[in-house]
Amino acid sequence: MACYNAVVIEGENSSFSGFYKKTISERVDLLSARVGLTKEERMSFEQGLSMLQADLMIENVVGVYELPLAIATNFVIDGKETLIPMVVEEASVVAGASKAAKIISKYGGFITEAGPSLLKGQIQIIPQNLDLTVIKKIIESSEKTLVKRGNSLVPNLVKRGGGVVSIGVTMISETRVGPMASVDVLVNIGEAMGANIVNKICEGLADEVGKLTQARVNLKILSNHLDQRLAVARCQISTSSEDLSLEIAQRIVEAQVFAEESVDRAVTHNKGVLNGIDAVALATGQDWRAIEAGVHAFAAREGYGPLTKWKIEGDWLKGEIKVPLAVGIVGGITQFHPVVATCLKILGVKTSGDLSRIMAAVGLAQNFAALYSLVGEGVQKSHGKLHRRKLK
The missing domain is CATH 3.90.770.10 (3-hydroxy-3-methylglutaryl-coenzyme A Reductase; Chain A, domain 2)
Structure with a gap:
């Protein structure tokens, strides 16, 4: 109050x-x-x-x-x-x-x-062999592994109390170029502005995400949409x-x-x-x-x-x-x-x-x-x- x-x-x-x-x-x-x-x-x-x-x-x-x-x-x-x-x-x-x-x-x-110093990154994936609902389940079941891998990319940030907080999926089922999804990487960036940190994590996770989902990875970039950092x-x-x-x-x-x-x-x-x-x-x-x-x-x-x-x-x-x-x-x-x-x-x-x-x-x-x-x-x-x- x-x-x-x-x-x-x-x-x-x-x-x-x-x-x-x-x-x-x-x-x-x-x-x-x-x-x-x-x-x-x-x-x-x-x-x-x-x-x-x-x-x-x-x-x-x-x-x-x-x-x-x-x-x-x-x-x-x-x-x-x-x-x-x-x-x-x-x-x-x-x-x-x-x-x-x-x-x-x-x-x-x-x-x-x-609020907390959170910044979101997005890994855009284009399905090749698997349905979006299957891709979503794969990422959700692999979240702990992916979070651990993401944090290994930024050890100094983790030492300062930051790091990857969660990883989820936003499905985009209908577009003019077909279905796609966003693998959403939420990062506590501490006292930094965080753009380079989040981009590094997204780029570092991209290959593993592509292999897990059998999808083609396109963009790997932070989002400036900050609805959780008010x-x-x-x-x-x-x-x-x-x-x-x-x-x-x-x-x-x-x-x-x-x-x-x-x-x-x-x-x-x-x-x-x-x-x-x-x-x-x-x-x-x-x-x-x-x-x-x-x-x-x-x-x-x-x-x-x-x-x-x-x-x-x-x-x-x-x-x-x-x-x-x-x-x-x-x-x-x-x-x-x-x-x-x-x-x-x-x-x-x-x-x-x-x-x-x-x-x-x-x-x-x-x-x-x-x-x-x-x-x-x-x-x-x-x-x-x-x-x-x-x-x-």
Whole structure:
């Protein structure tokens, strides 16, 4: 059950009060003092990614493309004040998240949870001699052997408590090219993003699966459909306060229902959620394309709809988000990009679950900020204020 405790931040004595009014140098000083940045970590903000580092990441490098890195303030997540690094080019995203978080912090902040770090791989098989039902029974009876074989391919992951959890079969009996099946390999990937790990396991099991089922093996690849790897965030805001009137709360619920009933609106509603999630994903070196693919698939599981839910209960506007997030804090570009490691340090995350919970909270804050603006003065007016401030 959610447990909300009021946390007061950004008060007159807070070093982060009026953070947006300070110079860049002053912001870096405050940030360094808060999280203990080293000289090298401070320098990474200006120096960023070198050409040599970029050349280790992808092919045919000719330069480095830079985007702004900012800090969203005021977030209280599970009782802890958290500074949020965000990489984004769109004005109002960071300001909107910070404003929403400031309001929400007065009423206990965000309460979050995250599921296990599971990722699915698929081995596509095309029957040659055996019926699909027979193939399914063969895989099910061989599951223990296949799990053991899969774990032998990733001994270091097993030592860290991860590994293949289960292996099953999804039968696809009718297609325009005939019957086929997916041998589904579920893997606990620990703190890694996991794509390479799951692909390695699927490729390593493919020959044995083909021999057992007398089938032709085609694809051997992870799935970005993450229905078992959900992060959840909740919040509540009083509807009888200076922060939120009952009328505005009711309009927010009306906007929520609009997204539930209109796919056209739901797509834009979710884009606002991803403004926050993607910005944190970029700052921390995540595969944001995989995140977006998984998120939109989840939103479409029962017909495309909104990722968040807003409702009024008593004197409270209550919000919730459930979102699949495949994130990691080891491997990937964390070993190449100096700013990514610094951003993870700023967040203070110890596990991939910590990161997914924070990202869910940011997505919910971003959604509240967007709806609050849309039902009030409108997005153009609020964006215009920020643009004018930046041009002064």
